[in-house]
Amino acid sequence: MLPRRQHELPPTAGLPLRLSDLRPGAPTLAADIAAQLGTPPLQLECSGTACLLIALITLSELQPARRRVVAPAFTCPLVAIAVHQAGLELQLCDLRPDHYDMDPAALRAVCDEHTLAIIPTHLAGRVADVEDALAVARLVGAYVIEDAAQALGARHHGVSVGMGGDVSFFSLAAGKGLSIYEGGLLLAREPALRKQLAHTSARIVPRSVIRECQRSIELLGYAALYRPGGLQLAYGRPLRRALRRGDPVTAVGDDFPLTIPLHRVGRWRQAVGTHAATRLPDFDVQRGVLAQRRLPRLRGIDGVRVMQDPADARGAWPFFLLLLPDPQRRDAALTELWSSGHGVSRLFIHALPDYAYLGGLVPTPDVPHARDFASRSLTISNSPWMNDADFEAICGVLETVLR
Numbered sequence: 001m002l003p004r005r006q007h008e009l010p011p012t013a014g015l016p017l018r019l020s021d022l023r024p025g026a027p028t029l030a031a032d033i034a035a036q037l038g039t040p041p042l043q044l045e046c047s048g049t050a051c052l053l054i055a056l057i058t059l060s061e062l063q064p065a066r067r068r069v070v071a072p073a074f075t076c077p078l079v080a081i082a083v084h085q086a087g088l089e090l091q092l093c094d095l096r097p098d099h100y101d102m103d104p105a106a107l108r109a110v111c112d113e114h115t116l117a118i119i120p121t122h123l124a125g126r127v128a129d130v131e132d133a134l135a136v137a138r139l140v141g142a143y144v145i146e147d148a149a150q151a152l153g154a155r156h157h158g159v160s161v162g163m164g165g166d167v168s169f170f171s172l173a174a175g176k177g178l179s180i181y182e183g184g185l186l187l188a189r190e191p192a193l194r195k196q197l198a199h200t201s202a203r204i205v206p207r208s209v210i211r212e213c214q215r216s217i218e219l220l221g222y223a224a225l226y227r228p229g230g231l232q233l234a235y236g237r238p239l240r241r242a243l244r245r246g247d248p249v250t251a252v253g254d255d256f257p258l259t260i261p262l263h264r265v266g267r268w269r270q271a272v273g274t275h276a277a278t279r280l281p282d283f284d285v286q287r288g289v290l291a292q293r294r295l296p297r298l299r300g301i302d303g304v305r306v307m308q309d310p311a312d313a314r315g316a317w318p319f320f321l322l323l324l325p326d327p328q329r330r331d332a333a334l335t336e337l338w339s340s341g342h343g344v345s346r347l348f349i350h351a352l353p354d355y356a357y358l359g360g361l362v363p364t365p366d367v368p369h370a371r372d373f374a375s376r377s378l379t380i381s382n383s384p385w386m387n388d389a390d391f392e393a394i395c396g397v398l399e400t401v402l403r
């Protein structure tokens with residue numbers, strides 16, 4: 001194994017909080033982010049998954065005869081849990097070979113007059129093929145929900161991701177860029193649909209003092225420990241413990257509860273996000289510059305395929321998403337790098353049908369490309385705390401493994 005780094009690096013480049021962010025202030029987080037992104041008004045919810053759930057319930061009331069939701073077979077397990085909680089039926093679409101996007105032919109094969117919504121997913125900050133999802137949605141009369149949980153700040157054709165679909169959402173969870181520990185922003189282009197989404201939320205989302213207290217304490221912990229000296233305690237130790245147990249699903253935090261909590265986000269957490277958000281545009285530029293500087297080195301390693309954006313897109317860069325030539329060499333690289341504190345990890349451990357704990361919630365179609373992607377991919381943090389020597393050490397390991 002690569003010698004353990006003294007200070008643990010986070011697997012994604014989150015915006016670190018400052019002590020001054022914790023002061024009270026105006027709860028204008030949603031409005032401030034909308035202004036930064038240049039989107040219509042955003043609706044703040046308690047998580048990205050809560051946004052998806054509210055979107056699904058709203059759309060299914062508009063089209064009650066349509067009960068099926070199509071998502072990529074390699075995505076966050078929370079997507080499957082939200083579809084289940086909305087009382088809808090998940091249909092998985094296989095990926096394009098060697099790519100995070102849904103396969104166009106597979107997408108056309110699963111969509112029909114029963115399809116309520118298609119969920120193109122901007123994985124790892126990379127910009128997804130929303131146009132193809134829109135084309136299929138138009139053919140069958142379905143909606144498009146853009147999953148931009150990992151892509152706050154990503155742009156396509158000069159506008160924020162999320163503006164192509166009918167509905168979209170961003171995540172403010174720990175480790176996804178700007179964080180209030182748990183939160184989500186819901187976006188709809190059409191004013192009428194925005195009104196309906198707000199209406200659903202007002203109907204089904206209660207206030208909960210207990211939940212908000214819990215999240216506020218978690219946010220304090222996050223603010224205290226999301227720094228070079230604190231991540232070993234908050235991230236590194238639990239990770240290594242789970243890996244020693246042979247439990248990679250827990251190691252990357254893929255083990256979600258099967259019920260999605262719904263509650264209002266309180267004023268204080270909104271204020272914290274509002275303060276931190278003033279630094280977000282600069283942080284995004286910094287991450288982009290760092291990524292563009294490091295991409296050529298990664299791409300130059302024989303056998304490494306780095307996920308990139310389509311032309312006309314400028315994605316967000318929380319981390320790099322890589323494919324290696326085969327599972328053996330991917331695993332060999334992880335043996336060196338996963339536990340060493342260098343911010344190397346995996347995105348999701350399995351294709352959705354392969355999580356034992358999701359059995360019953362998820363169909364089990366044959367999705368060979370999604371399984372292949374899960375078995376050959378790894379991620380490298382784009383944290384500004386990763387210095388050039390760290391990055392070079394990681395590249396060195398990849399070169400050795402791939403030689």
Ligand SMILES: *Cc1c(COP(=O)(O)O)cnc(C)c1O
Binds near residue numbers: 075076079171182
């Ligand atoms: C994290 C994530 C979600 C859910 O967002 P939360 O804010 O964690 O509820 C949905 N989709 C993808 C692709 C994600 O990575």
